[in-house]
Amino acid sequence: MTENEGPSPTNLVATIRAVLPSLTPAAQAIAARILDDPGMVARSTITEFSAVSGTSEATIVRTARALGFAGYSQLRFALAAAVASRAPERLVPGDLAPDDPLTDVIAKVTRAESEALADTAAQLSPDTLDAVVGAVSAARRVDVYGVGASGLVAIDMAQKLMRIGLSGHAFTDAHLAVTSAALVREGDVVVGVSCTGETSDVLGPVRVARKAGATTVAITNNPRSSLAELADHVLISAGRETAFRPGALASRISQLLIVDCVFVGVAQRTFETSDAALRATRDALDGFLADSPRRGRSS
Template sequence: MSSLNEHDGPSPANLVATVRAVLPSLTPAAQAIARFILDDPGMVARSTITEFSAVSGTSEATIVRTARALGFAGYSQLRFALAAAVAHNTPERLVPGDLAPDDPLTDVIAKVTRAESQALADTAAQLSPDTLGAIVDAAVTARRIDVYGVGASGLVAVDMAQKLMRIGLSGHSYTDAHLALTGAALARPGDLIVGVSCTGETPDVILPVKLARDGGATTVAITNNPRSTLAALADHVLVSAGRETAFRPGALASRISQLLIVDCIFVGIAQRTFETSDAALRATRQALATYLGESRRRVK
């Protein structure tokens, strides 16, 4: 589920991504400290607790509580992990440059590419094979698979349902709260319900997931926040990553990483059901090829 470990904390490879993911669930004082970590992890790694207290304008006790909230035993362990993270990554990779209104398009291409590559890397670092395997197990035996999402996350829900349909599974996407609640009211044991929400606090996703869970369905959360309401409702949590900027709100910045998670689930299911999924893919590919061939002949 979450990548936090109460003894050792997040691994250096995904420490910054984990801090960003849990940021909304922290207290205001802890959020201020976390933003220092996100903005300049090297500075925090070099600072004693007294030095960091002076720089951040927070008490040493608050810093220790924040370190523990992030999964570490104390500030020393957080410093060591940050030092390892800085050594593991270049500063540009830790803090991708924000887009500015006057950036030339060459910089736009470079910065967007770097941000999306980092989102994918951060998401991959937090993906648990065990959690992914449990979701695949539930999917291959599910009576039906429903995916809920609205806005940018709704596009991810539609993508997942379309992929499931291509391999012959009963997958449905719901981007409307009324229809989602209608489907959730009919959920029962043996069904798999997937909720997609960047914040994990979208009522249009939370309410149907809760209703489906109450009906006995297995629930999955795809979210940036492993401590969100949606995550708490889910049997299995997969954490996506994406850094919000002025031109890329959190939901848009996270879409690419949510699609990565969906692709991993899809491939896992296709592997487990290779004979039927391969036959379904060939049949659907042939149907589309035939249609396109006939369309071209009609145009001529």
């Protein structure tokens, strides 16, 4: 992406949401107005948008540049292309309201989940994914750090790697994560999972692991975050949190999509050993479950 081109229309809104936390307060207000009504901004001259938003034309230009465009005109053209390529409701997903009937809840949550997956796929770089797959495939060990909802993603990734015979460990406690990070070495991989990219309990161990020589990977919504700066490879997720979804449902499902892509890529690259490990673990679990009734009766 060059400065003149800016983000592509297919993932423009998702990109703006991703970088929103890293913008100045004035730029955040303008970006929020863009997200609220991208069609209106696409139709407005800079003078018109300045009047509507209550900000100066210079601030609007600086915001456009912060979003990756040469100026406001390039931002308008990209927004117009985005509006033309997507239905208006696709650009501005309806937030859940306290009085929404459950039929609307189902529709809105389903749409948000689907859009999170589509936006993540649009932003997922095959080259970056390939680099991560290569590093994980060759690693002596893979540590995954995450807390809260991202901790669930960390556990999922470690479990998947373990099923194909790799040494994967999830750490959701910062003290244990830092302890483990201090013992990694060159060739090991650490993965930090954080929607904002600013979670201190993730940044700490990733920083320690980077200093120890490990390859660092970030899974985050914000490509300009502190976590992204610490990472050798950054995989961008595109979930959006709202008032009724602070547990990051869409954020978590977009992170899980990235984890699944990494897992499948690693399983492909190490097919012989991965296939054998999958069959061995499947057989062991089948045998364990078959013996469960007998163990229950004898207890």
